[in-house]
Amino acid sequence: MSSPSVNLTTSITASRRGPAPSWAAKQRQLFDLLNESARKFIDRYTRPDGTLIWRGDWPGMDGSDDPYEGFMNLALLHALGGDDWLHEASRRVWEGITWQWTEYGQIHREFDAYYDWMHHGEGYLYFYFLGLAGPATMKDRQRAVRFANMYTGDDEEAQNFDKEKQLMRSPLNGSRGPRFETSREDWSTHRGILDNYLAPYEDIPGVDFASGTCKWSDDTIYGHLIAMMNERMNRGDVPLNLNATGLVTNAFMHTADERYGRWVLDYLAAWCERAERNGGIIPDNVGLSGEIGEYNDGKWWGGYYGYRWPHGFMTVIEPITNATMNAVLLTGDMAHLGLARRQLDLNWSLRREENGAVTVPHKHFDAGWTDYRSATVKYPVYLWTVSMADEDLERIHRIPKLYDWNEVIVPNVSGKDGKLGRETKHYIVNTEPWFQYIRGQLPDYPDRVLDANFRLVVRQLERMDSPIGDPSAWPVDYNDDDFSSIHIWQELCPVYMESLVQLTMGGPMHISHGGLQHGRFRYFDADRKRVGLPLDTAALVEKLGDASATLQLVNTSQFETRTVVVQGGTFGEHRIESASVLDEADGTTADTAGGAVAGADAVEVGSKWLQVELPPGTSIRLELAMTRYANKPTYDGPWSPQSNGLLLQGRTQY
Known part of the structure; x- marks a missing residue:
């Protein structure tokens, strides 16, 4: 891979004149609608300094990702061609959120003090989009390096990574380093919400595991949960940490520093070795010594956000997919997709037929594989967009079409009884019909998906204007079963543009839990x-x-x-x-x-x-x-300086 010099001498001039096709007119109309919607959203929910109009405290660790998620598309819209003012506004809001959650006590040194890489991955999409919404500022690059060093073992205060053993030291990590023990306060803001989730273990006193729920709101059960997770779950490495490769790849694209690229490849290789050692299936928990199941009675399942977790296989395959795509981006070597391909194939090999439908397991309990559901097509689609390989097409086409892949969906933003719907993450819902279109099977998709995007934005604007859109009326209860204002910005935000990303960039929307926006x-x-x-x-x-x-x-x-x-x-x-x-x-x-x-x-x-x-x-x-993949990836554009700009150096002695 090379780093070519700027060359804008090749130019082509169009000559065909005529009325704009309908998709083109709609695309420009959608830009206009999104620009005005973004202005209204900012005016309604932020102060002039970029801070959010919200409550005076937020004690739990779960939550700093959510405001970033709610406003991150301001930067992405600018990167796609949104109004000039969005460049400053998106940075001002990022700074405001970062300062505000620092005052709440969860962000430290401008990065989340400690949480997991499902939530870090969601929240720091905003930071990655700022790189795309260039030109990059000195702050962008300085932060990119500082944040990445927290995960490469090069930050004295945040020793999250063991360089010798090539492992993250805890599933809970951040700017204060690994969090081996959590407190009652850490989970306090989500106890009511978690009441409806599967228990993390089969043997929690007072919990019927088979019920599929666990009463976090019960103080006695809550005490057992904290103690058992601290004992079994909060030390050592988990596949979810592979999402950190996005943060380190981000630093590479700001600096062209090869040590960041090497770290991504070495960390991915460490997980490949662990999967091989475990008979091919990636384990979901590795102890501080590198032993699989070290704190879990030798079980390779049962780790934090692993096979026993409510999300199951999704939160195992997603970070693997992100990491393998990042490795290809850095090297151009398709062999790096191997870990994701093998996990998809192993999961498929466990399939069975139920009521005439082919299903695959999404969870593993002590009794074995369970929670058989239809396979998810989007992960092999992501791999195919990178590889363009027939073998990844086969992984897509082997999945039975149990629903209509040609259906263009408007996300359900109004749930039961008028409550906010949470059916999709970041309203990314049209990967399958986009795939059909790009394969020549759905020629009217551009018009249809733009129409759907219009409907989504209009519905979001209606919700902003409804009583639920009034920030002064939001409940203050952390654990309201029906409403948690920590999610409100992303559920009311009108700045969603899956159609623009797919049609202009030629790729699906990013994986919502920390994927870079490939295209x-x-x-x-x-x-x-x-x-x-x-x-x-x-x-x-x-x-x-x-x-x-x-x-x-x-x-x-x-x-x-x-x-x-x-x-x-x-x-x-x-x-x-x-x-x-x-x-x-x-x-x-x-x-x-x-x-x-x-x-x-x-x-x-x-x-x-x-x-x-x-x-x-x-x-x-x-x-x-x-x-493809002939050049080293960078955020630099045709006129911005190359990625070796000056970084500030702080004092070393006081």
Whole structure:
């Protein structure tokens, strides 16, 4: 993999003029709606300094991720081409949340003091999106390095990582280091909510494990829970910690420091070894000595967010998928997908047929595998978007279609009896129909998913204007079974744009629990020298291949010329080798103005960037030959400084 110099000399000019296709007009209308919705959301729920209009205290450890989640899409919208003011606003709100939760006592040195990497993963998506919403500031890079060092063993105060044994020392970790013992206060804000969840162990006194619930709100049971988790669960490593590879990869993309890339690969390799030692199946708990099941009577199941946890296989396979995709991003080596592929295959090998339907186990109790449900298609879809390999297509197609993969969904934002619905995380719901579209099976998907996105935003705006959207009326009870205001911002936020990410970037939305936003393309405005699509410009990735992609660009303005820089890969990881202009009607090659001739005379590019000029009312369809993962990933754009900027050094003696 190379680090190419800036090359914007290759330029193509569109010549086909005509009415904008419906999807393009809708895309620009959605940008307008989201920009105004973002302004309203900020005005309603934040103060001028970026702090949130909320309660005066929050004692538990669970919660600092939620405000970040509620506002993180401000940065992502700017990265896609949202209004200029979002660059400052998204950073101001991030700073406000960070300061506020520092005052509550949970954030320390601008990073969560201690919690798990399901929640760290959710919350620090905001931080990753700030990298995309460049140009990166010195604060972005300084924080990226400081945060990553908390997980590489290079921070004296936060010794989360054992370099010798290549393991995280606790599932609960952060800027204060590993949290081997939790207190009653740590879980206090979620006890009522957790009453409806599965117990973490079969042998908790006073708990009927078979009922599938556990009364955290009962003081006696709560005492048993804290003691047993401290004894069995809070020391050593768990697969969930693989989500930390996103934080360290983020630091690499800000600095190009190879030690961060090596850490990601070494930590992933450590978990590969543990899975091999456990007969292929990744264990969900490893002690401080490196022994599997060290604090759990030798059982490889039963760890924090492991196979016995209410989420089961999901919170095992997700961090593995994230880590393997990060490793490919850093190296271009598809072999790094092996751990995720093997776990999916092993899970599939345990399938059985129930009532005519093929199901796979999602949990493992002391009695064996259980909780058989249909396999989830989205994880092999994520792997396929990286690999473009037939073997990952087979992993997708072997899963029976027990529901309609062509159905475009509007997330249910109103639950039973008018309560807030929690059916999806970050309202990421249309991975299957996007996959159908990008494989040529659902040609009307762009219009349909944009329509669905409009409906979601409008419904969210309606909720903001309803009584439940009034922050002065939110209950103060931490453990209200029907309402917890710690989740309210993400459940009311109108700034959701799954359609824009899928259609413009050519990839599914990130994995919500800490996945980087991978995609085939990213865009820059050549005239304003900023990230995102230019004004009036719409983009549609129509087809993906291992060495090519089809992209359509449209200028919806009938009066202004727009110039867009197309980047290969979200992080500049792909090289665009050449560009051919396709005829709109039949996909054959055609001539274009501006000196570019398609077909056999395809324009040579040889860079991660290609500039496309769009005169008023024009569109262009391009087939781009690509070498994927040819470049080291970076947040840097065509005009920003390369990722070796100055970092501040603090005093070492006092």
